[in-house]
Structure formats: structure tokens, C-alpha cells
Amino acid sequence: MLVAEGRFEDAERLLDLDGAIGTSERMGDVETSAEIFYIKARIARAKGKYAEEVGYLSEILKRTSNPLLTSFARLFRGLAEYELGKEEDSRGDSASAVLHYENCISDLDSFLSGEVPPKARLVAYRTRGTALIRLGRAEQTVRNYSQLIESAISPEERSDYQLLLMELYYDQEKLEDAERVAEEIIAGDFVDDDRAGFFKRERAYSVLSSVYMEQGRYRDALRTASEGLKRFPHGTESGAMGFVVGRALYLLERYEEAAEAFRSYIREHPDHPELPSGYYHLGYCYEILGRYEEAAEVFRTLAEKFPDHEFVPDALYRMGENLYNATKFRRALEIYLEVARRFPDTEFAPRALYSAAWTYLDLGRPEEAVGTMEELVALYPESDYARYAQFSVGDYYYSTKDYRKAQEAYRKVIRMFPGTEEARKAEALLLDLEEDIASEEYEMAFAEFQKGNYDYAARAFREIAEAHPETYTALAALANLGVALEHLGDAEGARQAYMKVISLGGDDPDNREVVEFAKARLQNL
Template identity: 25%
Template sequence: MLRWAVIMTRRLLSVSALTSFLLVALPAPSAVALDEAARLWLVGERAFGDGLHALARRTLERFVAENPTDARMSSAVLLLGRTRLALGDAESALEAFRRLRTLPPAGEPMEAKFWEAEALLRVKRLGEARAAYDEVVRKDAASPLAPDALYGLAWTDLELRRPEAAAKEFRDLLTAWPNHPQAGSATYSLARALVELKRFDEAIPLLQSFPAKFSGNKLIPSSQYLLGWARVTAGQWKDGVDDLRAFVAAYPSHELAPEARRKITETQVTHGSRAQQQSVYTQLMNQSPPTPEALFDAAGIAGRLNQPKEQEAAWRRLRKEFPDHPLALNAAHDLAAAAFKRKDWKEAAAQAKAAAATDEDGLRARALLMEGESELKLKRFKDAAKSFEGVVAVKGVEADDRYRALAGLGLAREELQDLRGALGAYDAVAAKSPNAELRDWARNRATAIKGRLAKPPAPATGDKRQ
């Protein structure tokens, strides 16, 4: 019996859709036909009801264009706006809803304003959307649209970073309409607002009960991530880590899973014992499949544990297994710094050169500076000068890095016998470096260069002048 009912329902829907198509596509005999405006209205209305939004749009747009004085114009424009919104064309929908301002009222009171708010929300004009939702709620709190308008008002307040107002509005919605279709989303959003307000004692119970209260809700994974995050942030580190681990185990491919893993690691590193931190290092190094984030975090843990060999092992794996990842370029810079510290100038120069391939201006400037200073140590003065010039060319480079590079450039040019070029670099450092010691050093070098420039060149070999 149930199967027959489903089949008949599908047939009825198909018949309704076919009727709409035939009404719009086939001309009717003039003697029995509906007038053209009535036919277009009937097809548009039925097509919308059947979910045939493309057909509804074409038909209603034709009705509106051809029948500007028809009594059904307001209703047609309202339905046209909703059709466009359903098709994802929020800008055109907004145009239709705003046209209703010049027409007699259509639909429920404030219905046009509500749909205008929905369109504004879709085009990310949040301030205007909020004002429209607020107008619906204030002017007709008893309207059938009031719950949806209140939800929209709370949502826009949350997106506009007004968590205090959003929390109150979501509470009002859940108190007045606890069985609203958006009750699950409203509860999760209320918890989000409370977390932003650091009212963890109110947020955590909402998130704990969410899976049981809203079984099957698509926001259950996000709610469990937020529960763990809230507990960790509230200082409940052990419970929070347990929640995050449970989330990762249940939803390993969720978009928040990588962030959850990082939060687990960060929490254990910050608040765990030395043994726990060592355990996390081992887990991250043995993770399968490996990820650049895991290896980078492992290196950070080894650094905190003062284990330079283990730290370099993590950096080198990151460089080898993920050479093009941005974190690998950070690791290259860290390896360069470690090599420079132990006076392995060749290794330092090579790793710094790799790090300088980054698109991040700050890292590129630091890498080029280290490369230049390593090349100076290796007495490869042309390469050093090129690296230092690269630092100076980086837009927005830190002042300390800029003037260290200019100081290095002066030394490189001096060794290359480009004395005037060296003097220009030294003068720039002496004039503007924020480091007083470096300014004094640059003045001394500039004075020495000026003295050399003032001396006449030594006679060439074989010069017979007396």
C-alpha cells in the first residue's frame, strides 16, 4: 500500500509539472483558452510550487513585463523574487523585492521585507540584512515569518561580531519556538556566541547535550569540535583534549580535523609533562601518512625539549618529503640558522637560498640576509652582494634587517673594490639605522673609505714620472 502511495504521489507531481509545461508551451484554442495573463500566472505559480524554478522564472518574468497593470502584479513580483533567490541569483531577487516598495502589499504583512533581508544576506550585505530582519521582528512579532526573521537577525549579529546581541536573540528564539526547524542550528550558534564571549560555563552544557538533543543534525561534528576547543580554552585541558581526540577519531576527514589535531598537540606541548611532550613528538614523527604540519610541530616540540638533533631531523624530513610546502621553506630557514650557529657556512648558505624561494616577504628578507652573511663568511663576495641587494629590494622589509643588509652590502662592495658603492651603503646605515652600535660602526667604515678615496692612486709599475 505504501509503495503504491509513493508511486501515485510521484505520478501526480509529474502530471502537475507536465501540465505546467503544456500550459506554457502550447497555444490554447481561442474559444476556450484562459486569457494570456491568467495562463502565465497559473503556469508560474504552479511551476514554483513544483520546484521548477527555471520555468517559473521565465514565465513570471514574461507576466511582469507584459502585464504591468494586472491586479496580480505584486504577487507575481514577490514570487519572481523568491524564484530568483531559489536559483541562486540573489542580486536579481533583491531587485524584485525592492520593486515591491512601489507596489500594493503582497503576501503576508512584512513578507516582502523578510525576503529582501534574505537576499541581502546572500549577497553579504550584512548590515542592511540585519536592519531588514530587525524591522520584521519589531513591526510584526506575531507574523508567521517572525521566527525566521529572528533567526536571521541573530545570525547576522553573530557574523557582524556582535556576540552579546546574537546570544540574546538565539535564546529568545529557542525560548519562544523550541521546536523551530532551525532549533539545532540556533543552539549551535548560541554556543558559538557564548564561546566568543568566554562564557564557557553556559556554552559547554549546550554542546555536551547537542548530539542527543539533535540526533542526525549535520552540525554534530562541529559541535563536538567546539566542545573540545571550549574546554581547552577554559582550562579544562584533559577533558578538552579527550573531546578533540574523540572528534578526530569519529570524523577524521572533517574540515576541522587538522585544526583539532593541532590544538591537541599545542595543548599537550604547553601543558603536558616532559614525558607527554616526548610522546607527542614520537607520535608526530611516526604519523602515517606524514603531513607537513605534523613534522613542523614535531620540530617545535623538540626545540622546547632542547633536543637539537631531533629538531633538525624533523626539519630535514619536512624539507625532503614536502619540498614545495610553505612550512618546508620555514624549515629551510631554521636549518640555515642552526648551521650558521655552528659555523657551517656552506650549509647555512644553501638552506637560506632554498628558504628565499618563499612568497612571504618577511621570510624571504630574513633568508636572503642569512644567505648574504653566509656568503661573506665564505668570501664569495659577488654572491653576498646579490643577496644583500635582494633584502633591500623586499617591500616592507623590517628596518633592522634592511640596515644589516646594507652594512653587509658595504663590506661586500668594499672587498670587490667598489669603494663608492660601499660608501653609499655605509652612509645609509650611519644616517638611518635604528641600531646605535651599527650606526657608529658604519660611520667608522665610511670615514675609512673616504680616506682611501682621497688618496691618489699608486703609480703603476714602470711609471717613470719623477
């Protein structure tokens, strides 16, 4: 009873199985011994100890003459051999894996040669087919299933093998073939039942709707999954088809309907393996519909219900984005910083830092915004967000007229991210900045000039012309250098300054005013 209830640890702890085997062997009761080995095999299987299971099942086959026990020992040994083959494959030992797959096929062939229950027969054929595929003999599996279909003695048996062929085609990504066989199953004249644990037509509807999804035929997927749900509203595939309905509606941009479909899916299938994705899509539906607080709540629920799921960093980031869109800036900032702290090695960390920086600005905390962007550049220089952040640092300093820091920031963009759009923009802005810096220095020098401090002004105008030779301000500085030198009695120096203005200004219309000024001053010397 303990084994039947799945209480394998209790069975192992409370029952002296090895002692019972020894007693049975001494009494010559090999059938009882075989039955106890079967219990040990079940326990080993539950623990995933497939090598031990194979050993125990082999002991059964040495002892028993019970045809039913022999049959199931063959079945479970074949299944265990398949698992051992997978383990060897994962370790890269393909030679050992081949031996296990061959043993699997041999045992399952023996099992299938007798009268077996429908569910067990399907499990055996499915595993046998998968073992053949792992041996590179997929076409043999297709031929075997096709032969079984052709030789089936009843529509029901035929549908069993069609189901296996459909699943094989689908697993092999032969979608058109899978579609064809699924349609044959749905239209078949067999009596469908769930003796194998599911209805075959229901499974065909599920596979067919998945095929349509992978082919991008979302309307066909929606129609097929909806029809399957109508016929089998509470079947084993209802969760999968419910998810397809929601996702097809989402991809068809019918977001209100998709949200309702995902709500129903989540409510009716709380244990379905795609549930995290269901929450994720529901959150996106709300986000697209502008229902930001509801979206944030769904993403929060996803992160809390499935804390180890790969969606969590993304879900938390989207939670932050939706709180931001709902103008819940302080709460959004907390979430962004949590993402960066908890998931520093994901793509969402730099993205979250970038969003956090802009949120600091919205909260009127510019120093922290700049510091966060600089942290992002230092921690994630290879991220796209690093170049956005570094460029934004330059923009911030430019907007606050801290031109030298802006200049430094833009130069860093060009140095770290050459060839990017941000680098090209930074190059153009550096030209503007050069003019702004020169103009700022010019205003200071001109203020001294107006005070009559001609010696200081002359030095300052000369430094501006030398430091910013490509700017218009440099020409203006040279012209005023000449005037300052005139006031200082240096006519020759003034003449040279005016001549340089005329030479550098040339015929450029933008420079005409300052060139004409220099010419007029030169004539009056």
C-alpha cells in the same frame, strides 16, 4: 502509499507506471493518466532528474482539468526549471540558464495567482525571488516584496512577505536592511504560527543574530540569540541560535561560558549542519582554558564523527598540539605523523612535520628530529615552516658544536629563503660560526705548537689566517705564525707575519692586545 512514504525506488520497481498510463490513455481516463505522471514526476525529483520531472509535469498540464493538480504541477515545474537553470549556470551556459529561470518565474507566477497553502506560497515566492536575482533583477524582487507588504490584507500576510524581504536582504548581504526588517517582524502585531514549518519571529531572531555576528556586534548577537532561544527553545532555528550563542561568547573571550554553550548545542542538536564547527570551537575553548586532554578528546571526536569534513586535518593537528601541551609526547608524535601521512596536500602537513620534529627532540631522538625537518624542507619548500625547519637544523648542529654542518644549514637558509628574518639571523650566525670554526682550528694548531711541532703549527696558522680572514682568530693565528717561524729560524717570515697583524689589526680596540704583542715581538727580532 509508497510515494507518500518517500519509497520512490520501491514504487518504480513494484508499479508498472508506464503500463498504467497506457491503459488509462486507451480508456480515455486522462485524469488518472495525469495522476500517474505526477507520481513519475515525484520520483524524478527525488532522484534529482529535473529535466525528466519537467517533462512529466508538462504532460500533466496537457491532460488535467483538476485545478489543484494543475496548481501543484505549475509549482513543481517552476522549482524544477530553477534547478535546471542552476545546472546550466554551473556548466557556464548562461543563455540556457536564463531560459530556465524565465520559465521558472512564469510557472510560479501562474501558481501564485490562485489560492495556495501558506508554506507553498512562501516556497514559490522565495524561489521566484532567487530566480530574479540570478537574472540580475534583485531590485525588482525587492520592489515586488515591498509592494506585497504594502498591499497585504492582514498582519499575517504582511509578515509573510516581510520574511521573504528579510531573507533576500540577508542573502544579498544588505545587512542593515535585513536588520531593519527582522526587527519589524519581531515587533509585529501578527499572530505567529508554524503552518509554514517555522515561526516567523523565530526566523527573524535567527537572521538578526546572524546579522549582528557578521557586523562584529557580538554582544547584540548574544542578546538576540538568547532571547530567541528563550521564546522558541525547541524551534527549527534553535540549533542555529544555539550555535550563535556559543560563537558570540567565544569571540567575546568568555571561554568557560562558550564551552558550556557549545556542549549544550552539541547535546541538543546532534544533526545540525554546524555541528562540526561546534565541536571545533568547543575544542578550542578547552585548549585556551588549558584543559588540554579534554581539548584533544573533542578534536578526536570531531575527526571520527565527520571523517570527510574539511576540519579533519586541522582537528587532528590540534589534537596533537593538545596532547603535546599535556606532555603526552609519544601520542602527540603519532598524531602529527598521521596528519602528515593522511593529508600531505594540506597546510597542516608541513606544520605537523615541524611539530613532530620538535617532539622527537623532547623524546631524546635528535637524529629523527633533524631528518624530519630536512624532509619538511624537501617536501614543502614554499611553506613558512620550511624556513623555520631549515634554520632549526642549523641551530641544532650549532648547539652540538658540529660547526661545519651548522654552517652548511645556515647557508641553505640564506640561499632558499632570501630576505626573510631567518635569513638575516643566519647571516649573523654565520659570522659567529666563522669565528667558532677558526677558533676550533686554532686550538688544534696551538696544541701542536705547544708540543714543539713548529713546522706543522706554522702551516696550520697560515691556513687559518687565509681561510678566515675576517675573524679575530685570524690575527691571533698570524701572530703565532710569527712565533712559530721564529722557532724555525725564519726571521723574515716572522717579521712579515707581525707586520701583517699590525696592518690588519689597525686601531680597533678589540685587536689592541694582539697588535701590541706583534709590535713587541717585532722589536725583539
